[in-house]
Amino acid sequence: MLPNQKINEIALSEKLEVSRTPVREALIQLASENLLEFFPRRGFIVKEIDTKKKLDVFSVVGVLDAFAATLALENLTEDDIELMEELVRKIDLSISQKNYTDYQKYQNQFHKVYIDKCYNSTLIELLDSLQNSFVRQIYLSKDEEKLFTALEQMNEQHKQIIDYFNTKDKESLEHLIKNEHWKITHIDMI
Structure with missing residues (x-):
């Protein structure tokens, strides 16, 4: 629609x-x-959501998602890390097959692994609400090459997020999610 x-x-x-x-x-x-x-x-x-509103929401999601990640840092198990690694592989496959629907599904599941482990129900509800309302589809474009290049960059950041969880590097984890992962660099595609 x-x-x-x-x-x-x-x-x-x-x-x-x-x-x-x-x-x-x-x-x-x-x-x-x-x-x-x-x-x-x-x-x-x-409803038409203007670009500024979308960018405002993404910046809020970045802060909240980073907060959830830092809270989850000590709670993630090896099984959680393995699940995130499996989801990254599924995202890579979705990108290679240009399957945007699967990309979105696995990308949401990736973030949900650590968000659920932050053990802050208010934060989880806020992020769920924002995800359902505004962030369901981050990028959309008829230019498939440009779209999937952007998605590849985001999945590389997912790999870095996993590395920071593995090394328990709280500052780098927070910085990456808050200042890079949710920063919209392709404004023409939101």
Whole structure:
């Protein structure tokens, strides 16, 4: 769906083969997450999020994600590290196959490993909320070469994050996530 596009509840419920009630509930949830706008007697419209707002959210996510990583530093197990390494390999494969959907799935799982190990429920909820509302797709572009080059750079940073977890280098870990990993360098693709 494109920004400012009206959502047809009836067509959506028919396509999903469900009644309008669960569709409406889902649309209300999406509106509460700032993805849709509700207009009485007109329905739901896809919300347009301007570039500045996206950049603001990414900078907040960077700080919160770095905080979660530093809190998780002492809590990660060898199994957690191995899982993150496996996810990095899956991300590499997704990139090589130009499979953006799998890339997104594995990228989110990668961050979730250490976010869940920060053991701060408020922080976890905030990051989940921001991820669901704004950060679901960091980069989008019709130029596949440019898109997947950017994703490769991000996955190289995932490898560095793992190295910092392994060496318990809290300062470098925090700096990388806060100042580099969530810094948007390809503004034309957000």
